[in-house]
Structures are given as C-alpha cells and as structure tokens.
Amino acid sequence: MIPAAFDYVRAGSADEVLAALVEHGDDAKILAGGMSLLPLMKLRLATPSVLIDVGRVRDLAYLNDAGDHIAIGALTRHRELETSELLSRECGVLQAVAAEVGDNQVRHRGTIGGSTAHGDPASDLPAVLLALDATCVVRGPSGERTIPAAEFFLGFLETALAPDELLVEIQVPKTGATGFAYQKFNRRAQDWAIVGALAVCNGTTRVALVNMGTTPIRARGVEEALASGSSAAEAAGRAAEGTEAPSDLNATPGYREHLARVLVRRALEAAGA
C-alpha cells in the first residue's frame, strides 16, 4: 500500500516548520516519527497534499531538568524516554509508560509530540500527561502559548492545536519516588490498549483511563471516592462513571466498563493507594 501523492518539505528548524505551515495551510501535515500518520496515509484515511518532515529538527529532542518540572522536546522519541536517567529519577511513571508503547521498532521512531498531537484516546502517553497535569507548549505564527493537558485533548483525533501551530515542548511535573502503576489490557503484545488504567499516588491519588472515551480521561469518581476514604476496591467500582467507552472489534462498551473497574482496582493496589 502506497500513500496518495504529496509534496515533501523537509524543515531544518522550528521556524522553517512554522513558515511552511503558513505557506501550505490546511493542506499540510507535520510528519514526526510517522508511526501514526504513515499507516493512516497508506490506508488513504489521511491524504495531506504536503508533508512537512520535522524529523530533523533535532533541537526539539531533549529532556531537561527545569526545577519543578522536566521539559521534554516534542521530537523526543519513546526510546529516549524509556532509557532516560532523568526520568527514572524524577518521573518514573512517564518512563515506565513509554516502555509500554508499541514495540521496539515503533519506539525507535515515534515521538512524545506525535503521540500527544495525534489525539488518539487509545494512546498511552496522553494518560500520563493528564494524570500529572502536564503542560503543552505550542508555537504558532503569533508566538508561543501554553495549554494544560486537561484542555488539550478535545475529541477523537482532535486537539487544541491550531492547524498552523507546532507542539514544541511538554512540561511534566516531577513526581520523585511516587507510587504508580499502569495496567494495559491488550490481546497482542505490541498493540494499543483495549483499556488502560493509570494510577499515580502522590498524597492524593490520580487515575487516568485510556480508550474509555473520545479522549483520554480522568476517573474523577474513583479519585473522589479515594479522597473521602473509600478502599481501593470500593473506589474502583466507580471507574466507568462518566465514560463513553467505544465499541469496536475488540470489545463492547460494557466489556470495556468491566475492564476499567478491574484494571483500576489492580492499578490502585499496585500503586499502593
């Protein structure tokens, strides 16, 4: 399968990306690792007429200690997250979840920026950004703005990014040695989660769900129940509250709701909630 024809533009810097976005407008798509976009283009579910390859803007690939948070360049690859000493010290949860994304080949190419900008509710990393209240830094023709993760994911493959904006950085609060657990349920090792449940315990407990709606979501019912003293098992019973689980080849909504309750309980117990 070959993608539909397109023009290829290679950007050498963030400024060149922005200029190309202005020039080509809505017809253009950014190509980062290509691990989500190229499969869609091969199936002709996406047919951009211009691809702006940002893969060589390597100054957007970094993991920096920025005091209370870690600043992560949008082009940082899953593999770099998975093997980062800084993350293992300061934000083990992001490192552990990055290691769960796809397979080695996918992690060698795919980027945190692509995973975030794609807006797929079945992706793993957005759940971490949501649970930790991370911040997305985006750059457009009129400068930079920041978007909290809670306001970034708007719908299925839909985010707060404007068509002429580039996601440049993700700021993830340090968690230190926090208890956390990610429970990912899938049928084949390399696949996306049919349902995923992330628990992070840092005084309060935050719970995020993967593939239980059109966006990654927080399990607020579970968080409230825990805050008012419920046991992990009781709180997990509320995991499906407020969700809109999708129906597909793998699972019905009802089965997903069941999975959410079971996976949240396991995640809470493993995280020490």
Next chain:
Amino acid sequence: MTVNGHDQRHDVEPRTLLVQFLRETCDLTGTKVGCDTSSCGACTVLVDGESVKSCTMLAAQADGAAITTIEGLATNGEQHAVQRAFTEHHGLQCGYCTAGMVLAAVSFLEENPNPTEAEVRLGLEGNLCRCTGYHNIVQAVLAAAGAK
C-alpha cells in the same frame, strides 16, 4: 544514504516507502513485506543501527542515514552471530519472517546484550512468525547473546 555501506543516490517520489526503495530501486529483495500495515516486522531493517519497520518510513526520511539490510549483515563472507545462531538453533521454518527477525534481534542485543528469556520475548514483540511458535527463535537469540 548508504545501504550496507554502499552509497545509494536516487531521485524518488516523496511517497516511496523505504522498503520499496530497498527492494525495487536498490534491488535488495532480502527485506520482505508481510502485513504492509506496520504490524508484523518482516520489513525490519536497521536505520543508523536501530530497528525500524521499513514499510512505515519514507525513503526520503532515511536520506543521509546508514541502512543495514539482511544482505549487509555478514562481514567478509562470515555470518553475523545472530545469523549463525538462527541456523544452529533452527530458528526458522519458511523463512519469511527471518530477515526482519534477525535484524530486530541484532538491534535488541545492541541495546540489551545480556537479556533474560522474558526480555527476548518482549524485545521481539514487534515481529510475528507464523511457523515456528517462537521457541527456537528465542533460543537462537539467547545463544547469540551468550556467544558474544
């Protein structure tokens, strides 16, 4: 780019996939297309030493990179340790997945030279084999790790 150490300069259509470029332009047909949907790993090659699914990368993205395919793994006619281990441990039956499996294993062992059996299985999760049931493949990779 270089492929197996040789310079390859060609004009290609932007939509040319790396696997197409290797098979059709460079005439290196050792790299196979299995699923064509990024799932099976049969098309795995090394891009600057790291395993990548060449059906999910544009040739243009690999511009300037050093590519290694199964044809380039042996040095001076001497098979790579992973190739030898696949032969000795009968790590293949029909052979369709083998080129991708071997290159995925080479990349994996570069990153994790002393893996456990469980790590080998996880490290090869992106490669499917419809024949062997994986047992001999895993034994071969463990043997190659031990042989180094």
